[in-house]
Amino acid sequence: MHTRRTIVAAGLLAALAVGAQALPAAAQPDDLPAAARPAHAAQAALLAEVRAATARFHDVDVAIAEGYQSTHECASSPDGAMGIHFVNPALIAPGAPVDPTKPPMLTYGPSASGELELWAVEYFEPEIGQPRPMLGDQPFDGPMPGHDADMPVHYDLHVWTGKHNPQGTYAPFNPSVSC
Structure with a gap:
């Protein structure tokens, strides 16, 4: 019985990890296991690098x-x-x-x-x-x-590193700013 619970738990964790990877990086909640968030974390670090460099x-x-x-x-x-x-x-x-x-x-x-x-x-x-x-x-x-x-x-x-864009960081146009 203990073995069966371990197998079920491992299967649930694997399903969670696969499902989380199918989400867009921005949609992944911070409470997911670290293994389910590497793309999100890497992209956030890259954006921090862009902001610092510019x-x-x-x-x-x-x-x-x-x-x-x-x-x-x-x-x-x-x-x-x-x-x-x-x-x-x-x-x-x-x-x-x-x-x-x-x-x-x-x-x-x-x-x-x-x-x-x-x-x-x-x-x-x-x-x-x-x-x-x-x-x-x-x-x-x-x-x-x-x-x-x-x-x-x-x-x-x-x-959008200098102004928040409600359409998203990578959207071409920002509806909250005007010329």
């Missing part, structure tokens, strides 16, 4: 000094805003491994005082036939056509 860009002058150039246009849609994109062409490397500490784009928008504040970082990669890029276990969006005549077909991924 914290200096809360000062737009630092971003400009490091090679980011403003597009001067604030991207928005009925779904919300992305902000003003600042692009660092030296960090766009099609097919290269994604470096989470060096996003090729940053997005800024107006703060309550009217100054530019960092809203998000954006990873961007022109499509050249490579597999879909990933940031940890988060796939990039795309491939998609360029948003203007000068932009190639590409993959991109927004990561």
Whole structure:
């Protein structure tokens, strides 16, 4: 009987672990066994690394000094805003491994005082036939056509590090901000 309870308990734990892995990482509750949360924990650590590596860009002058150039246009849609994109062409490397500490784009928008504040970082990669890029276990969006005549077909991924996005950390548009 003791052996049967052990087998049943082990089966329940295995079913729980399999079921938890089927959930999206963001939906996994913190009270699951540690073995059921490795993807969630790894992605949270990666986001912390991105935030730490890009914290200096809360000062737009630092971003400009490091090679980011403003597009001067604030991207928005009925779904919300992305902000003003600042692009660092030296960090766009099609097919290269994604470096989470060096996003090729940053997005800024107006703060309550009217100054530019960092809203998000954006990873961007022109499509050249490579597999879909990933940031940890988060796939990039795309491939998609360029948003203007000068932009190639590409993959991109927004990561809302400076502003909370109620649509999710990786949603392209944020309904709680506006240009």
